[in-house]
Amino acid sequence: MTMNILVGVTPDDAGEDALALAAVLTRLTDARIELTHIFPPPFEFPSLTSVDAEWRAFVQERAEFAVSEAAELLATDWNITNVSTETRANPSRGRGLLAAAKENDARVIVIGPAPSGRKGALSLGSVADRLLHNSSAVIALAPEGYRETAPEFLRRLVVACPPADESELAAHTALRLATPHGLSVELLTPLVSPSRVLGSRVPRDTERAFMERLTEHEREVQAAVIATLGRDDVTGVVTSGDTTDRALARYGFTDEDLLVLASSNEGPIHRVVLGDMTHRMLRHCDVPAMVLPRSFSLRPEKDNA
DSSP: OOOEEEEEOOSSHHHHHHHHHHHHHHHHHOOEEEEEEEEOOOOOOOOSSSHHHHHHHHHHHHHHHHHHHHHHHHHHHHOOOOEEEEEEEOSOHHHHHHHHHHHTTEEEEEEOOOTTOOTTSOOOOHHHHHHHHHOSSEEEEOOTTHHHHOOSSOOEEEEEOSSHHHHHHHHHHHHHHHGGGTOEEEEEEEEEOTHHHHOTTSOHHHHHHHHHHHHHHHHHHHHHHHHHHTOSSOEEEEEEESSHHHHHHTTOOOTTEEEEEEOOTTSOTTSOOOOHHHHHHHHHOOSOEEEEOTTOOSSOGGGOO
16 A cells, blocks of 8 residues: 655754665555655844844745655655655644644654664654654654665565554554565564662572563563464563663664664554563664554555554
8 A cells, every 4th residue: 555654854964864764665565755844933023124024034935845855865765756745834843743744644754863862772852752653654763874784675674562552553563564565574572670679689590580481471462463473483581681772782673774763652543652672672772763653554544443
């Protein structure tokens, strides 16, 4: 099916990271890309000169140049020409993107990393925070420097597997995206050792026994999720560490991976709401990620209950 992917265009490296992720995602979805640049509206105040009009014209010109340059980059670097462009004024870039996504019936919003992020890692700033708490569309996040490492095609979709009821949505969605393209799907559950919570007073033998039981439990949870898929080619991995980033590092992500996460069931229906583990995984992940709102479906919005 064809659907719309809205890209938050910015005239910087982060904007190019977002474009690269949008290009990669079109390989999975046969999507049409909407390039949208949000710029701050000029202040409304009386002026006896033409300065205000000139400033408005300058800001509009720069906005149009930004989306035009983004479209050219997609055409030259990714051979993608099925795009449309839009500029709109809004004092909040996050609110502007949400409004644009709603009006254009976009199923996915793609943004780049926040400034000063660690090379190769996701970086969540104020725009990502607003989208992740208010969007009814999928939020796709590009890591810092993805423009340099993005593959032509993905090879694996990695499904974050916290509680089973949340993971089933992500797993089913990942499988529907992966199957037509021959991608592999794997469930991932990162565990943090109890010494992180209870302190170093926990005896080593007690901690080891606790982690073994917890690991076995999570493998059972993964097996239950996989059983709902009705496929024997989906696998699961449980990693552990004394911090989330170390647990994730032991998994062995590659540039050809995409992390798929589902929203917490504690949030409003049809909205993205991050659970504790989901949030921690995003903070420490080194590959692009897609966060699904509750009750997301790949079906057209009018058929999505």
